[in-house]
Amino acid sequence: MRRKVSKRNVALYGLLCVLCVPFVFPTWWMVTSSMKPISEIFSESLLPSEWTFSTYSQVFRMQPFGQQYWNSLYIAVIVTVGTMAVAALAGYAFARIRFPGQNALFVVVLTGLLIPSEVTIVPLFQLFQSLGLTNTHWPLIIVPIFGAPCVLAIFIMRQFFIALPPELEEAARMDGLGRAGIFYRIALPLSRPALGAVAIFTFLHSWNLYLEPIVYLSTPDMFTLPQALTQFVDIYGGPMFNVQLAAATMTAVPILVVFVLAQRQFIEGLAHTGVKG
Amino acid sequence: MTFWTYRRRDNLVGYLFVAPALLGSLAFVLIPLGLVAWYSLNEWNVLGGTFEFIGGENYKQLLADEKLRESLVATAWFAAGLVVLNLSLALLLAVLLNQKLRGTTLFRTLFFSPVLVSLVAWTLVWQLMLQPDGSVNGLLSVLGVDGPNWLRGESTAMVSVIVVQVIKNVGLNMVLFLAALQGVPAPLYEAAKIDGAGAWRRFRSITIPLISPTILLTSIITIVGSLQVFAQIAVLTQGGPGTSTTVLIYYLYQQAFQFHHFGYGATISVLLFVIVAALTLVQWRMRRKWVLHEA
Amino acid sequence: MSRLIALICTALLALTACSGSAASGPKSLRMTVWTANEAHLKLLNDIATEYKASHPDVTEIKYDSIPADGYTTTLTTQIAGGNAPDLAWILEESAPDFVASGALAPIRSKVEKADELVPSATKLWEKDGELYAYPFSTSPFGLFVNTSLVKDVPETWTWDQAMAAAAASGKGLVLPDFKYQNWAVLSAIWRGWGANAWSEDGRSCGFSSKEMKDAMTFVHKAIFTDKAIPGPGTTVDFFAGDASMAVSQISRAGALKDAKFTWTLVPLPQGPKGDYAVIGQAGVGVLKRSKNADAAADFLGFLTNEANSAKLAQFFPPVRASLLNAETLAKSNPLIRPEQLQSVVIEGINKGVVKPSHQGQEELNQTIRAALDPLWKPDANVGQVLDGVCAKIKPLLERK
Incomplete structure (x- = not known):
């Protein structure tokens, strides 16, 4: 019996290891190839024949990379915090408060989930241009917090609050707590796992943003990382x-x-979004 | 009786809470969308600076556009391949990681890690690895397989784009499935075992129905997401070879930004929006048929 | 609702259009370029500093480096959004679009000694006798040969001989910018057969002509039968010494500064139709919608005057007849011998034909790229593929 189990385990480990390859290899290759001389990039060797780190100093010479790193980081942090606030408020209201027109308004907000950013980029660009905000970071901060990218976060928060047992709130109301108090003292602390998931989704979304920075930003010291990555080119x-x-x-x-x-915390926070589907 | 009853105050708080999201939707989603619809009724020459109302002309062109049809076919293949591969692989990985096995945390970390690598970096790396003398074919040759020129064959290019995208993002769905699997009560399996149900039978009759809400959520997010895959195509294939990977979003980008047909680009945007909305609606409607808790 | 939207829309458009009105007082100019190279930018900034010194009303001249990949796309997005730069570099392939659309302001009167500009080089940038952009870089194609690998380079070559030598060297001939995507680069070969992408008036397709079929059969054979040109998807860098020859623009010579091999530069080999030359170009124009169009045109005149053209010549081959002599060019091109400058650069610019371009170029580019894809396989039927190209682009060429 024992032997049979371990045989099964060996098979499972084998399968997992094979499946792992395409997930791990690209990252491995990226890290090691960055230390290879350029002539070796297409060679099959897993490790560089000679390690060079000059590419790393070149990164900083060719672009204001430190500044760009900071741009991406602070934008992502502000967007994450802002989105958590907007999404928690809206998600809570749509889930727990009854007010006229609620469903219609929810549908209105959900529209944002269906729109690829390429669709609305031209009118948005015109808007920010007329406000004199191109080549600033404002469009990359305001649109994600209040616009389409926030909708998934609102959806996640709503699904979480809907599943919250009503008894907790009833008790708080008996104690004389108002709506805002209930939200802030009771519901919000309980929603930490869902907020964690929202934070992760949002941070990654902002960190990866590609089209918007290309359209809005025009000087290298304003660039964000994904945009900067494509700028390492020779004179030609x-x-x-x-x-x-x-x-x-x-x-x-x-x-x-x-x-x-x-x-x-990361994965378990994330997992909470799906349970109540 | 004061005017501010609990109910009235509650209403007010509700409106205040949704106000930021609502105003944001209005300013950054609905009005831009309306403008796009308006552009689609115009001929807009960006370089010349002319903007001229032409009514339904762009929509007539849409119906006659042969390239658009090719693009829709490519989009359908891409979306179908992506969703099927993503969901089945996510489920497989989740089931494997749900076994009582030491070290699953490590594997979970590894499978999830591509989600965190920035999209542009990930695509750049794969672009280099998929060259005919790149490391993908290097690995294959170790196994004695002579790899093709991935990004230049019509079917291999499509497969490559799908696989690169799935490996990048399958970790998210995997984690969601894993959580759902852990929520299935163990006694159900025990009971089924006693009734003589095999592993496959237990999976089909217990697991699938119980995690169906998660399947719904992930399939909606994945399908909607598959229609928005842009940067990957732009870096990996530029829509080629031929037009085999010119999915709708890329065609839209070409028409509007590369060919300067902003009006026609806006028309394709409207079409894309209609498609996404319709797909989501259909899935939402169908959920009563197969999602357990919604019946 | 629709009226509301229309209203908002007009308001928005009005807002963005308003920015085109003239401004007085201190001016700042913005010019989009696709280089991010330090040496290029330093020279451009030096010229700007000099200009500002004599023009106190211009307080700032800023160069925006937009990546070459997607340059035109980003530029037009900025224009569409109402954020047009004052000046812009323009690729030769988008020249017809920009010139014909009326997006550019006329500049002939601002150009110093406009009469000495070589006609073959300004043709692309003219409409009804007026000049709409200054061709600041006119770079002929030549054949770079790695003489460490190919010892024997005759005075005049035919394509057959050159290709045979490339195949024999075992390392092959590359077209660095081609990448099996930028088909227009192939014009550096097919012009030798007298082939054209389209007719002079741009109305009829040239891909199905006999000349084109012969030329493309030659290219196809060189790739797949003789293995003289590395196949699709392979990355072979001539400038790193991995190839024996490269068909490339003369402005690339700078990449050979630290080359670990000996090399020479010769004119493109002769095709069945004899001698020929092909050039790639870039112009710089003033956007009509710029607030400071006048100041911008004035600066353009300064940037391209005789003295500054001579400075720019070290990177960008000039089109001024007075600068087009081996002696002047040699000062700024130490890597290339005077006789090479004479045969490749000067004669190239004088008799060269610019790479194909057409109104709606980007759409043509993508359509032709897609239609040519089936050609890059060993068993392709060249004639059939080329007829297919014409079938695809006919409606585009016939469009107004």
């Missing part, structure tokens, strides 16, 4: 692959490290 516009990979490594590795350290 040919991409410098190893420098690109060094920059890509620097954008990916810190996030991965944070994830590995905090992964339990």
